[in-house]
Amino acid sequence: MARKLAQRPEVDRARCDACGLCFVACPEGAMALDHDGFPLVDDVRCGGCLACARACPVGALGVAHAARCAA
Numbered sequence: 001m002a003r004k005l006a007q008r009p010e011v012d013r014a015r016c017d018a019c020g021l022c023f024v025a026c027p028e029g030a031m032a033l034d035h036d037g038f039p040l041v042d043d044v045r046c047g048g049c050l051a052c053a054r055a056c057p058v059g060a061l062g063v064a065h066a067a068r069c070a071a
């Protein structure tokens, strides 16, 4: 499916305390938690809404501007 994503969250593991709040906040089911509790973003599902970043209490989710285009 053709889709362009202008922004997506990027996890700063040095700040992240693995609380999982971003995982809960994601309306797209685009996040998973790895075995250490750090979030992983599914770039296919992610719609770039940044609800996860707003939910993060320690500012560990920044914005990575990345264009993803599929023909």
Ligand code: SF4
Binding pocket: 008, 009, 025, 026, 027, 028, 029, 030, 031, 041, 042, 045, 046, 047, 048, 049, 050, 051, 052, 053
């Ligand atoms: S930007 Fe939105 S869709 Fe993407 S992982 Fe965060 S909450 Fe989910």
Ligand code: SF4
Binding pocket: 011, 015, 016, 017, 018, 019, 020, 021, 022, 023, 037, 038, 039, 055, 056, 057, 058, 059, 060, 061
């Ligand atoms: S909300 Fe922030 S601190 Fe909590 S798991 Fe997500 S990125 Fe890490």
